[in-house]
Every structure is written in structure tokens, then in C-alpha cells.
Amino acid sequence: MSVFVILGVLVCMEAAGSTDVKTLFVQTGKDVLLEIMDPDAVKDYILLAWRVKKKDNDPEYLVSFSPVDGPDVPENYSKTVFPQANFSVILKNVQKADRGLYDAQLTTRSGQRILVTYNITVLDPVSPVKLTVEPVSSSPDSCNVTVSCTTDDYTISSTLTCTHQTCTNQGHNSEITPSAASLHIYLSDDSITCNHSNQVNWTTALAPINLFCFNNPGPQCVCADVTILRVKIAVFSVGLVVMVSAVISVHFMKTPKKREQPPTSQGK
Ligand SMILES: *[C@@H]1O[C@H](CO)[C@@H](O)[C@H](O)[C@H]1NC(C)=O
Ligand SMILES: *[C@@H]1O[C@H](CO)[C@@H](O)[C@H](O)[C@H]1NC(C)=O
Ligand SMILES: *[C@@H]1O[C@H](CO)[C@@H](O)[C@H](O)[C@H]1NC(C)=O
Ligand SMILES: *[C@@H]1O[C@H](CO)[C@@H](O)[C@H](O)[C@H]1NC(C)=O
Ligand SMILES: *[C@@H]1O[C@H](CO)[C@@H](O)[C@H](O)[C@H]1NC(C)=O
Ligand SMILES: *[C@@H]1O[C@H](CO)[C@@H](O)[C@H](O)[C@H]1NC(C)=O
Numbered sequence: 001m002s003v004f005v006i007l008g009v010l011v012c013m014e015a016a017g018s019t020d021v022k023t024l025f026v027q028t029g030k031d032v033l034l035e036i037m038d039p040d041a042v043k044d045y046i047l048l049a050w051r052v053k054k055k056d057n058d059p060e061y062l063v064s065f066s067p068v069d070g071p072d073v074p075e076n077y078s079k080t081v082f083p084q085a086n087f088s089v090i091l092k093n094v095q096k097a098d099r100g101l102y103d104a105q106l107t108t109r110s111g112q113r114i115l116v117t118y119n120i121t122v123l124d125p126v127s128p129v130k131l132t133v134e135p136v137s138s139s140p141d142s143c144n145v146t147v148s149c150t151t152d153d154y155t156i157s158s159t160l161t162c163t164h165q166t167c168t169n170q171g172h173n174s175e176i177t178p179s180a181a182s183l184h185i186y187l188s189d190d191s192i193t194c195n196h197s198n199q200v201n202w203t204t205a206l207a208p209i210n211l212f213c214f215n216n217p218g219p220q221c222v223c224a225d226v227t228i229l230r231v232k233i234a235v236f237s238v239g240l241v242v243m244v245s246a247v248i249s250v251h252f253m254k255t256p257k258k259r260e261q262p263p264t265s266q267g268k
Helices: 002-013 226-254
Strands: 021-027 032-034 045-053 060-066 070-072 081-083 089-091 100-108 111-123 130-138 143-150 155-162 167-170 174-176 182-187 191-197 202-208
Touching: 032 111, 060 081, 060 089, 130 191, 130 202, 143 182, 143 191, 155 182, 167 182
Parallel strands: 021 111
Antiparallel strands: 032 089, 045 060, 045 100, 060 070, 081 089, 100 111, 130 143, 143 155, 155 167, 174 182, 182 191, 191 202
């Protein structure tokens, strides 16, 4: 009876409990840890509850920790909500429908307050990108090409002016796609890269610059195979290392050095 009276008073005291909202972006299917950063705050508690508020619905209880009964997870969350000993909770295999505001509501004798609120957004990894280069015009020592980077729902294009050595970019080259990812074309020393990224994931396609104008007349797709490029670089690096070590070992063989003996406990 007296407990109900106390709780009634406590609910009224909750009002001013505005805490920082931590924004979290989680990749679909991943797990996320919701933490009470200061476990000391959970001393002499009556109840600690993690709740979720999805859209405008009332909050649902994910887990209630009580000093008497330990953590209690409702049946329908038993496969996804895993309470930890330090009052944190792990949400497993997060799906898009799980987006919402998650908070930890602490009830003590002296009141009720929100310890932390997480704003969780669930995002799919970005789709692969395809980089296409089409010559527009050319003169003996420069050319213009249009570079297009395509995702499954958007294309961004950029015009480059290239010489034999280098390209420069004309105009803006970064946009937000309908799925709220960002698509960015940029030049580096020897290649052009398209980066498709969101808060949880990114993927790129790239094409070497020196092939753009002069070796490849006519439209073509250089759907850059990053893997092949990486393999080439790896093979090249290995070759280089082997050559360098061969040179070094030949050099050092001329001035043979005594192999060091392992230290022994004898002597001194
Ligand atoms: C709480 O426990 C989890 C493991 O169960 C750990 O990963 C996390 O760092 C802990 N958090 C704090 C604030 O102690
Ligand atoms: C889980 O069950 C509670 C009642 O025990 C209900 O209010 C809530 O909507 C259910 N949530 C889901 C995701 O099914
Ligand atoms: C939660 O985060 C999303 C993405 O940043 C934002 O659009 C939304 O307004 C936030 N909601 C609240 C209640 O802070
Ligand atoms: C490339 O485009 C720029 C700007 O539109 C133009 O000034 C230049 O003449 C073009 N170059 C060639 C080789 O067509
Ligand atoms: C792609 O963009 C993301 C987000 O801005 C960044 O973290 C990542 O390093 C970029 N990748 C490359 C290869 O530039
Ligand atoms: C993006 O997501 C894909 C699919 O889950 C994964 O294979 C890839 O490693 C991720 N890339 C990054 C940079 O996190």
C-alpha cells in the first residue's frame, strides 16, 4: 500500500528529467550495448527499467531490474534483450522496426529520473557502386570526361578535365541519395574514387586516371574492381619486398656477420 503512495509521488517528480540524448546508428542485424555509465547512480534503487518508445507509442518495458528479483525481461523480448550485471543491456540482431528512443528509468525512494536516453537509428549497409567514365571531348593534350557513380537508387556525375598526368574536377561532387547515404566523387594522385557511405558502412569503386582519355577512345565502363586492384598492388608489393631483401642479403653476404648466440646462464 505504502509503495503505491510513494510511486504516485515519484511519477509527479519525473517531469524535469531532461537528459542528453545519445544518437546511435546501428547496422541492421548487429548488436548494440546500452550502458549506464555511472553504476553508482543505481544505489539503493527500487527499480531500474530500460524502456523503448517507438514513434508516438507509449513506452514499452524491455527489462526491469529490481534488487529483490533481479532482471526481468518480458517474454516477447527474451530473444533480443540481454540484461548485463552492471545494469547495461545488449540488444541483439537489431532490425529497422527497432528504431526509437531507449531510456533507463531509475526509481529510488527520493524520486524517479531518466539516467540516459539513446536515439537509435537502424541502417542497412550501403549498396555497391559502379564507376563509369565517358569521354566528352579532347584536344591533343587534354580531354574532358564525365565520371558517373551509380548506386541502386541514384547517380552522381562529375566532369573532369584531364591531361596526360593529372585530372581536375569541375563543380561539386558530393550528394545525398534518396536513402540518405552520401555519394562522393574525389580525385587522388593517380585515381578517381567514388565513395558511397552512411553512418554504419561505406563502399568504394575506383578507376586509375591515366587510362581516361588517351588510351581508351569511346564510351566504356571501368566498373573498377577494387579486389583485382588490391591483388595487383599486393603482388607488386610482395615482388618489391622480395627484390629488396634479395639485394640486401646479397649485400650483407659480402660482409658475413657472426650469428648471435642465445644468451646462456654460464660465463661472466
Ligand atoms: C557493462 O558490462 C558490459 C558487459 O556485460 C561491458 O561491455 C560494459 O563495458 C560495462 N559497462 C560499464 C559502464 O561498466
Ligand atoms: C510485448 O508485450 C507487451 C505486453 O506484455 C506489449 O505491450 C508490447 O507491445 C509487446 N511488444 C512487442 C514488440 O510485441
Ligand atoms: C533521432 O535521430 C534521428 C537521426 O539522426 C533524427 O532524425 C531524429 O530527429 C532523432 N530523434 C530524436 C527524438 O532526437
Ligand atoms: C573541357 O571543358 C572546359 C570547360 O567546359 C573547356 O573550357 C575546355 O575547352 C574543354 N576541353 C576540351 C579538350 O574539350
Ligand atoms: C569513405 O567515406 C567514409 C565516410 O566518410 C570514410 O569513413 C571512409 O574512410 C571513406 N573511404 C575511403 C576509401 O576513402
Ligand atoms: C559494409 O557492409 C558490408 C556488408 O555487411 C560488409 O561486407 C563490409 O565489410 C562493410 N564495410 C565497411 C567499411 O564497414
